[in-house]
Amino acid sequence: MPLSVPAPSTGPSVDGPVLELRALTRTHGSGAAEVHALRGIDLSVRTGELVAVMGPSGSGKSTLLTLAGGLDTATSGQVVIEGQDLSTLGHRGLAALRRRSVGYVFQDYNLIPALTAAENIALPRELDGVSVRKARKEAVAALEEMGLADVADRFPDEMSGGQQQRVAIARALVGDRRLVLADEPTGALDSETGETVLALLRNRCDQGAAGVMVTHEPRYAAWADRVVFLRDGSVVDQTLSARAESLLTAEGAE
Amino acid sequence: MSIRHGLLALLERGPRYGSQLRTEFESRTGSTWPLNVGQVYTTLSRLERDGMVTQDGEDDAGHTLYSITDDGRTELRNWFGTPVDRSHPPRDELAIKLAMAVGAPGVDIRAVIQSQRSHTLKAMQDYTRLKAQALADVPSDRDEVAWLLVVEQLIFQAEAEARWLDHCESRLVRLAEAAATEPPARPATPAVRRTTRAEGSRR
Ligand SMILES: Nc1ncnc2c1ncn2[C@@H]1O[C@H](COP(=O)(O)OP(=O)(O)OP(=O)(O)O)[C@@H](O)[C@H]1O
Numbered sequence: 001m002p003l004s005v006p007a008p009s010t011g012p013s014v015d016g017p018v019l020e021l022r023a024l025t026r027t028h029g030s031g032a033a034e035v036h037a038l039r040g041i042d043l044s045v046r047t048g049e050l051v052a053v054m055g056p057s058g059s060g061k062s063t064l065l066t067l068a069g070g071l072d073t074a075t076s077g078q079v080v081i082e083g084q085d086l087s088t089l090g091h092r093g094l095a096a097l098r099r100r101s102v103g104y105v106f107q108d109y110n111l112i113p114a115l116t117a118a119e120n121i122a123l124p125r126e127l128d129g130v131s132v133r134k135a136r137k138e139a140v141a142a143l144e145e146m147g148l149a150d151v152a153d154r155f156p157d158e159m160s161g162g163q164q165q166r167v168a169i170a171r172a173l174v175g176d177r178r179l180v181l182a183d184e185p186t187g188a189l190d191s192e193t194g195e196t197v198l199a200l201l202r203n204r205c206d207q208g209a210a211g212v213m214v215t216h217e218p219r220y221a222a223w224a225d226r227v228v229f230l231r232d233g234s235v236v237d238q239t240l241s242a243r244a245e246s247l248l249t250a251e252g253a254e
Numbered sequence: 255m256s257i258r259h260g261l262l263a264l265l266e267r268g269p270r271y272g273s274q275l276r277t278e279f280e281s282r283t284g285s286t287w288p289l290n291v292g293q294v295y296t297t298l299s300r301l302e303r304d305g306m307v308t309q310d311g312e313d314d315a316g317h318t319l320y321s322i323t324d325d326g327r328t329e330l331r332n333w334f335g336t337p338v339d340r341s342h343p344p345r346d347e348l349a350i351k352l353a354m355a356v357g358a359p360g361v362d363i364r365a366v367i368q369s370q371r372s373h374t375l376k377a378m379q380d381y382t383r384l385k386a387q388a389l390a391d392v393p394s395d396r397d398e399v400a401w402l403l404v405v406e407q408l409i410f411q412a413e414a415e416a417r418w419l420d421h422c423e424s425r426l427v428r429l430a431e432a433a434a435t436e437p438p439a440r441p442a443t444p445a446v447r448r449t450t451r452a453e454g455s456r457r
């Protein structure tokens with residue numbers, strides 16, 4: 001039985017993984033000051049899949065995510081998004097891919113202070129050539145989904161931390177990004193709101209996106225199909241949910 | 255104990271017979287703690303002995319009906335009004351296992367922690383799927399709401415365990431680092447034996 005996930009509309013490699021990390025390493029500094037933030041990570045995430053990354057502070061979670069999102073460059077190894085090796089893309093190609101295919105939720109939100117909530121969400125879409133009106137409409141819809149319809153016209157410094165965080169998530173989910181990367185997307189949220197956000201992320205993946213989420217919260221990680229444990233820059237273990245297991249078994253038996 | 259009070263709570267809504275009580279208990283709790291009919295009848299006969307329920311004729315199909323007495327209602331109200339005792343925690347196999355793993359020859363305690371963490375998270379993933387299903391349509395009837403509360407209790411309990419495991423691991427790492435950098439410090443006086451309320455008479 002194939003994965004019963006709607007086929008993506010675009011993308012050169014429809015059946016392959018949306019994200020693939022191959023023998024990825026990242027080393028900071030050199031000599032005595034050398035820090036091995038990642039030591040050879042292999043990870044592949046396909047359409048429909050939500051992966052949670054857990055591990056102690058300093059284990060390399062954010063490093064993994066920034067490399068996966070093309071925000072940092074690996075020391076060795078490859079990052080492949082929808083079949084495209086990021087190292088083969090030029091500066092502009094990378095920027096376009098990041099805008100179009102990747103939704104990124106930063107640990108510290110990264111909203112533009114001079115733009116309202118709706119404008120923050122609409123901006124990347126406009127840069128992508130979507131009309132201002134359509135981008136605004138999408139932004140308002142995304143805010144509604146987050147239960148934030150009333151903050152559309154407020155600036156970041158006029159919102160609570162949890163509201164800013166949800167705006168940042170809405171910005172990452174708007175449009176049809178195939179890959180959603182989220183670094184601690186629930187840090188500023190209360191338990192109930194955190195669940196709502198996870199349910200949305202889960203839903204987005206069920207509809208055909210692929211997601212990687214860093215979290216310290218086991219209860220949020222439990223929404224994922226797979227939990228990957230990092231320690232000192234290496235994957236030490238992973239879990240599959242019963243669903244993921246049954247999908248894989250069914251596939252293998254085909 | 256909980257089966258006793260669970261049955262009283264169900265009987266407060268009207269007379270019922272044994273296997274009906276079993277079915278209702280299970281649909282409330284999503285069969286998380288299955289009961290067998292034998293347990294139900296044993297509990298009913300104890301409740302009857304204690305004057306909290308009484309046999310109350312038969313239904314059309316010939317099932318013996320039980321109903322709650324005034325004493326039973328008082329008992330039930332007391333139960334709802336009294337917190338569940340947490341000062342005598344039941345024995346916990348995982349806590350015992352980790353306690354035994356500290357310094358045990360040939361045991362990698364971090365591996366013990368990690369394999370438990372994986373297992374606990376996997377259980378949480380499965381509970382969370384059940385919960386997502388339960389939430390797919392807004393829970394409307396009593397049983398659906400009750401089941402949601404129960405499955406969330408399982409999730410929160412597993413979460414507490416996963417967090418405790420994270421904490422154990424970082425504590426061990428920190429202690430190991432401290433031991434590696436400082437000369438082993440032995441207390442000058444014998445350590446005072448620690449007692450907790452949980453310790454002592456029971457089990
Ligand atoms: N620019 C840098 N220069 C030197 N070392 C760095 C740099 N960025 C990260 N590191 C180191 O790389 C390691 C991994 O960092 P990373 O931010 O990925 O951890 P993390 O798992 O996200 O931790 P946290 O849970 O605290 O966010 C850490 O030891 C960190 O100190």
Ligand SMILES: [Mg+2]
Nearest residue numbers: 061062063107
């Ligand atoms: Mg981090």
